[in-house]
Amino acid sequence: MAKRISFQKGLSSVLFWSVISAAFIGPGTVTTTSRAGALFQGQLLWALTFSTLATILLQETSARLTIASGKNLGEIIALQYAGKKGKAIHWGIFLALAFGCAAYEAGNLLGALSGLGFLTSLPRxxxxxxxxxxxAGLLWIGNYGFLARLLGMMVAFMGATFLYVAFFSPITPVSLASGALIPHFxxxxxxxxxxxxxxxxxxxxxxxxxxxxxxxxxxEMRLGIALAVMIGGLISGGILLAGMQIEGAYSFENLSRALTSTIGGWGTALFGLGLFAAxxxxxxxxxxxxxxxxxSLLGAGNKETWTPDSRNFRMVWGTVLGIGVLFGMLNFRPIPVIILAQALNGLLLPFMxxxxxxxxxxxxxLGKYANGFWANLFTLIIVGVTTLLGLHNIRLALDSVFHFFEEGALFPVFVTAGFSMALMIVLGFRVFEKEKADR
Known part of the structure; x- marks a missing residue:
């Protein structure tokens, strides 16, 4: 019989893996989810339900690969793709990820500044x-455990803030369940x-x-990831419900006013603190x-040059942080760059x-830790949806520049949906045939 996980170990694991929730709940999430609530009430909660479950499955798979094999994701990619072609793949993935992180960093810092703007009038x-x-000081320490727990506490504070506000949302339990479990379009x-x-x-x-x-x-990893990401999903849902209280055009200011009218004069301070934490x-x-x-990707053959206190490691996070600070100083949100980053990451996600x-x-x-039938089935569904998402993002990015199709055109939707479905079928056939042969 498997040994039970103690409450202390379980709580520690949840705090540790809250770094994942902290990573995906940023100002972009606050904006997207609150806008969804303002425009469509609770009808789009199901999208958060799906994405939360998909995140749990993909993050568990990634961590399980590392724990069971003793190799990180980059090392596993290096095993699969060696030689010059493999190096090109490693660099391509890294540059796409780093570019996306740098573009999003500007939005993260500007979001934190917007939150503080509700609390102080100090110069930006x-x-x-x-x-x-x-x-920079927190990253320089290079202690994953310390950072993870610090971010876990920030997520807990942010969650308490937005979930408290969501409690006052005008939605019935039936509508809440319907929105969260039944897809609406x-x-x-x-x-x-x-x-x-x-x-x-x-x-x-x-x-x-x-x-x-x-x-x-x-x-412990499975428990920690499941609970930490579920808490992150609940926080995102809370932000969506808070957005339902907005009257008029969507803006942070109108959301702040809505919260103030609902919960009193300290609603603005609560929203500012929540946005700052995000x-x-x-x-x-x-x-x-x-x-x-x-x-992970570039240090597979020379780990000593990529430790958390190494020059290479610090150069990467310093560059990403520096770009964000620069855009923050200029008070400029690089929308075209972020759109391109979303397109690149949208294309990268189905490949990953x-x-x-x-x-x-x-x-x-992996031995006994390899995927079973249900894990494969759900991963195939995620592949199909993320492929559809990635192709759609790329098409939108291209359309914003070249205007290939009229707004609302159905043809590109059918093409991307058909390709995604065909990919799921082909991959499913290969995976389940291999699983059958390995038995």
Whole structure:
């Protein structure tokens, strides 16, 4: 009989893996989820339910690969793709991830600044530099456990803030259950559905989870990831419900006013603190994730040059953080760059999901910890949805520049959906045939 996990160990594991929640709940999540609530009430909660479950499965697979094999995700990729072609793949994945982290970092710091803007009238450049030095100091320490627990406490505070506000949302239990469990597609909601899924399932988090998972126990890891990501999903849901209270055009200011009218004069302070916590926690995890991805992908053959206190590691997170601070000082949100980053990460995510699917079925690598039938089935569904999401994001990015199709055109939707379905069928046939042969 398996030994039970003690409450203390379970709580410690949840706090440790809260770094994943801290990474995906940033200002972009606050914006997307609260806008979804403002425009469509609780009808899009199901997208958060799906993306939360998908995140749990993918993060568990990534961490399980590392714990069971003793190799991080980059080392496993190196085993599968060796030689010059393999190095090109490693660099391609790393540059796409680092580019995305740098683009999102600007939004993270500007989001934290927006939160502080509700609380103080200090000059933005001074606050930006202070936040930059704070993040740099925490990252310089290089202690994953300390950072993970600190971020876990920030997530707990942020969650308490938004969930308290969500308690006052005008939604019935029946509508809440319907929105969370039954897919709804109200007119004009496609972009927000994609945004809700894309803001939760983040490719660089797979490397972050793999990088910090070394030395963990599999049972504790599974409990920690499941509960930490579920808490993150609940917080995202709470933000969506809080957004239902907005009247008029969507903006942070109108959301703040709505909260003030609902819970009193301290609603503005609560929202400001919650937005600040979301921005600061993600401002720490985005540079860290880029550095961990670099260590995993580029340091497979020379680990000594990619330790947390190494020049390479610090150069990566320093560059990502520096770009964010620069845009914060200029008070400039690089929307075109972020759109391109979303397109690149949208394309990368299905590739990473497919790689995880095949790696998790490698019984020579994982033995008894290889995927079973249900894990494969659910991963295939995630591959299909993320492929659809990635292709749609790329199509939108191209359309914003070249205007290939009219707004609302159905043809590209059918093409991307058909391709995603065909890919699921082909991959499913290969995976289940291999599983049958290995029995």
């Amino acid at each position: 450049p001074a606050i930006t530099l202070t936040l930059g030095f704070l993040c 109200p007119q004009g909601s496609a972009l927000l559905i994609i945004g809700l899924i894309g803001t939760t399932i983040v490719p660089y988090n797979l490397f972050l989870g793999s990088g910090i998972g070394t030395g963990q126990d599999i049972r 921005g600061l926690s993600s401002a720490i995890t985005a540079p860290l994730a880029a550095a961990v991805a670099g260590s 999901a497919i790689f995880l699917l095949f790696a998790a079925n490698d019984r020579t690598l």
